[in-house]
Amino acid sequence: xxxxKFVARHIGPREHEIEEMLKTLGVDSMEQLIDExxxxxxxxxxxxxxxxxxxxxxxxxKILDIASKNKVYNTYIGMGYYDxxxxxxxHRNVLENPVWYTSYxxxxxxxxxxxxxxLLNFQTVVCELTGMEIANASLLDEATAAAEAMMxxxxxxxxxxxxxxxxxxxxxxxVWPQTRAVLETRANSLGIELQFGDWKxxxxxxxxxxxxxxxxxxxxxxxxxxxxxDKTHGAGCKIAVGADLLSLAMLVPPGEWGADIVFGSSxxxxxxxxxGGPYAAYFAAREDGKRHMPGRIIGxxxxxxxxxxxxxxxxxxxxxxxxxxxxxxxCTAQALLATMAGFYAVYHGAExxxxxxxxxxxxxxxxxxxxxxxxxxxxxxxxxxTIRFSMAPHASVELIEKYSLELEMNFRYFExxxxxxxIDETTNLEDVxxxxxxxxxxACIDVPTILDIEEICTIDKAYLRTSDYLQQEIFKLxxxxxxxxxxxxxxxxxxxxxxxxxxxxxxxxxxxxxxTEMLPLSWIEFGGIHPFVPLDQAAGYQLLFAELKRDLAEIxxxxxxxxxxxxxxxxxYAGLMVIRAYHKSIGEGQRNxxxxxxxxxxTNPASAVMAGMKVVVVKCDERGNIDVNxxxxxxxxxxxxxSCLMITYPSTHGVFEASVVEICNVIHENGGxxxxxxxxxxxxxxxxxxxxxxxxVCHLNLHKTFAIPHGGGxxxxxxxxxxxxxxxxxxxxxVVKNGRKGISAVAAAPWGxxxxxxxxxxxxxxxxxxxxxxxxxxxxxxxxxxxxxLKEEYGVLYTGENGRVxxxxxxxxxxxxxxAGITESxxxxxxxxxxxxxxxxxxxxxGTLMVEPTESESKQELDRFIEVMKNIYNEIKEVESGEAxxxxxxxxxxxxxxxxxxxxxxxxSYGREKxxxxxxxxxxxxxxxxxxxxxxxxxxxxxxxxxxxxxxxxLLSK
Numbered sequence: 001x002x003x004x005k006f007v008a009r010h011i012g013p014r015e016h017e018i019e020e021m022l023k024t025l026g027v028d029s030m031e032q033l034i035d036e037x038x039x040x041x042x043x044x045x046x047x048x049x050x051x052x053x054x055x056x057x058x059x060x061x062k063i064l065d066i067a068s069k070n071k072v073y074n075t076y077i078g079m080g081y082y083d084x085x086x087x088x089x090x091h092r093n094v095l096e097n098p099v100w101y102t103s104y105x106x107x108x109x110x111x112x113x114x115x116x117x118x119l120l121n122f123q124t125v126v127c128e129l130t131g132m133e134i135a136n137a138s139l140l141d142e143a144t145a146a147a148e149a150m151m152x153x154x155x156x157x158x159x160x161x162x163x164x165x166x167x168x169x170x171x172x173x174x175v176w177p178q179t180r181a182v183l184e185t186r187a188n189s190l191g192i193e194l195q196f197g198d199w200k201x202x203x204x205x206x207x208x209x210x211x212x213x214x215x216x217x218x219x220x221x222x223x224x225x226x227x228x229x230d231k232t233h234g235a236g237c238k239i240a241v242g243a244d245l246l247s248l249a250m251l252v253p254p255g256e257w258g259a260d261i262v263f264g265s266s267x268x269x270x271x272x273x274x275x276g277g278p279y280a281a282y283f284a285a286r287e288d289g290k291r292h293m294p295g296r297i298i299g300x301x302x303x304x305x306x307x308x309x310x311x312x313x314x315x316x317x318x319x320x321x322x323x324x325x326x327x328x329x330x331c332t333a334q335a336l337l338a339t340m341a342g343f344y345a346v347y348h349g350a351e352x353x354x355x356x357x358x359x360x361x362x363x364x365x366x367x368x369x370x371x372x373x374x375x376x377x378x379x380x381x382x383x384x385x386t387i388r389f390s391m392a393p394h395a396s397v398e399l400i401e402k403y404s405l406e407l408e409m410n411f412r413y414f415e416x417x418x419x420x421x422x423i424d425e426t427t428n429l430e431d432v433x434x435x436x437x438x439x440x441x442x443a444c445i446d447v448p449t450i451l452d453i454e455e456i457c458t459i460d461k462a463y464l465r466t467s468d469y470l471q472q473e474i475f476k477l478x479x480x481x482x483x484x485x486x487x488x489x490x491x492x493x494x495x496x497x498x499x500x501x502x503x504x505x506x507x508x509x510x511x512x513x514x515x516t517e518m519l520p521l522s523w524i525e526f527g528g529i530h531p532f533v534p535l536d537q538a539a540g541y542q543l544l545f546a547e548l549k550r551d552l553a554e555i556x557x558x559x560x561x562x563x564x565x566x567x568x569x570x571x572x573y574a575g576l577m578v579i580r581a582y583h584k585s586i587g588e589g590q591r592n593x594x595x596x597x598x599x600x601x602x603t604n605p606a607s608a609v610m611a612g613m614k615v616v617v618v619k620c621d622e623r624g625n626i627d628v629n630x631x632x633x634x635x636x637x638x639x640x641x642x643s644c645l646m647i648t649y650p651s652t653h654g655v656f657e658a659s660v661v662e663i664c665n666v667i668h669e670n671g672g673x674x675x676x677x678x679x680x681x682x683x684x685x686x687x688x689x690x691x692x693x694x695x696x697v698c699h700l701n702l703h704k705t706f707a708i709p710h711g712g713g714x715x716x717x718x719x720x721x722x723x724x725x726x727x728x729x730x731x732x733x734x735v736v737k738n739g740r741k742g743i744s745a746v747a748a749a750p751w752g753x754x755x756x757x758x759x760x761x762x763x764x765x766x767x768x769x770x771x772x773x774x775x776x777x778x779x780x781x782x783x784x785x786x787x788x789x790l791k792e793e794y795g796v797l798y799t800g801e802n803g804r805v806x807x808x809x810x811x812x813x814x815x816x817x818x819x820a821g822i823t824e825s826x827x828x829x830x831x832x833x834x835x836x837x838x839x840x841x842x843x844x845x846x847g848t849l850m851v852e853p854t855e856s857e858s859k860q861e862l863d864r865f866i867e868v869m870k871n872i873y874n875e876i877k878e879v880e881s882g883e884a885x886x887x888x889x890x891x892x893x894x895x896x897x898x899x900x901x902x903x904x905x906x907x908x909s910y911g912r913e914k915x916x917x918x919x920x921x922x923x924x925x926x927x928x929x930x931x932x933x934x935x936x937x938x939x940x941x942x943x944x945x946x947x948x949x950x951x952x953x954x955l956l957s958k
Contacts, residue, residue, distance in 0.1 A: 024788060037784070083424045084426065107841070114492055129470075145283050163207075178745060298312060360425065364384070507652065565717075594645070600652060640671075868919070
């Protein structure tokens, strides 16, 4: 591999090491290994029709050229998206820092204390500003958060004073249009009726279960909904409010006038618009709704020694546990963006956020005062940042648009001819003068000069907030950049990420997120664009999308791609809705049965239920493969109502099932479609593809196979590819027409999380056809290399017909509990002492570990991991033989935090060195933990999900 080629930097093992590894496996070549792993019947006959891979320098020039085609104008469109200032200390030390963007979802709490605290800060900000009691650690975007609020109220009917068959939600007509579209998509599959209208005319009946409003509303008006809240509660219904989080620094928070759920976007807290995402939605509720909330909740608990620790609370709510009984399919959220928003609040504090909000309102009020002098009428009585004008004499929308574009500005244009202006954090005195100039010229009036921004508050006092917020110490300590960067670094040191060691999580594909792929995220040409600007201002993005979709279509063997779904689970849902729409179009709308293997990811059955389908589980045989006979029996049984099969390939058990083509044929013969979960595409690219195998739809986890980083639990991106007969049903959008006429929107933005698409674009362009295939081959090689070395000690649960695994494997650990009392969780915690993140724990088989090394890990790192696993095996054998105590041993007491290693007293039957430095090379790069094993049960019994509260201090003093 020539070192000027990107593939040589992306792939871990060197050529001579690959030869050594192949020899270890007893094969003569990579071709032989792949022949023994991937069934010949599904192998591609020709290479991918993609260009050769670019060098990093060549790609950098290419992406610079694309970026230059985007026009970054001052945009005052609003509608849920606003320009903002990302503090450089956060931009540099979080967004551009691989410690923060390469870490995994904090399921292993002890090595995730830094990002857990950052997310706890975010939850605290949300609770404080909304006036609510509990918040989660983010959702995908505001529109999907609205859909989750609808589902939560729908699921809570049994606990309210409404009838169990109540299925109608009243939605005020002044919600964002993109929110309305996503609500319509979700409601359509769940049998929910949406009633749109003016909230003042809302009349609730026994068929209603909930109400939803926007605050401030889509026109920019600040409305007092107290009367509506009382009416809603009087009817036994619940009310959800989509609120501008920054506005709540000035406005009475919805929690104070009785809202049950508050949701929205935290994009204004330092997150670039990015042509629509990613950014963190927020979701807050009353305490009594905590077990029905979607997403992840970070909670405070204690560790084994009684010290404060953080963890993900109430995980039994999650879809991977509850499956088809889950209340949501949310898997990936927007943890990295929530982390940034939380740091933004920490850096500014209450006074800083109040100042920013106040400045925004001052400018809006000043513009109202000045523009009305030209004969325009400002239509909003009470507003925070958005003002709406009807035309002055002699003025016209055409002139305003002409003059604004000359000055590189975008306004919002209403269908009736009104013009809207939404002010943001970046608006300054120069901008004010340009805006005034446009309106003056359009009205044929001499242009005045505004000399200063006055302090003008035009909001009625009844709407102004009087309660305090963000008074906790954390929001007062870090005003200087020096202190802020130290705080960020303090948290950074508490997390394991790919900067420290391999993260071998099965089904999660924690590969290299190359610096060259990541750099464009920081460019204003990608970050500074509103998603609803005219298409010619985003020509670079449109070019990138077109090429990316073409490449992904070639890789998957499909006819077309939608980039809109902004997570893998959202992709699952979107794909199922496409199938549902197709069946309806051919007069087979009764098809609502989804057959799902027992080994499937938990999001599969959860997504199927969310798409209005009935889940039928098909068994797996003793080799971990789908039981074809059981599948045939169930497909025949439900042939009149069969909608689809949801299948992961290679299987969730890490095996290329030889019968996959036959399985797809069985479904097609019985009138169904085949949905492929793309979680394991990293074992397919360049060797086979979903279209060839027989799938009709597949989502792609760009944050797995295609190098977008996990970011501590998001961003994730889940585009879907479809066969030709399904192309017409791909998601549309109500604001910016994306060329689709299919199902309604599944995300707020037309092209989903657009600003991270350059990562995947770069990944494909730099690897090229040959590099993509080689990456897949080495991923399979690395997995088989580990399996070969650990099969004797642990046992590999499932293999293919030739004894090979795909790109991941399941290590058997259940016998350790029987023989030594050691569980897979003990092994996971002990790995932390060695500086490794645990593999996937007890999924898809309870009591096991699922390992996926990816192609980016070097042979040296694989050998270190193998050595650690063998050493842990020896530690287990010491317990089994009686050499080590059954309860006081390094596994049961793992992990060993720094404060225990250095304390004066040491009461264990083994030494400190065995606890902290079980292998000599660990001393070179020791990861020091700050907490011992966390107490999950204590945290769930005493749920506290904000920082610095009196309840926290009381809890920790128990």
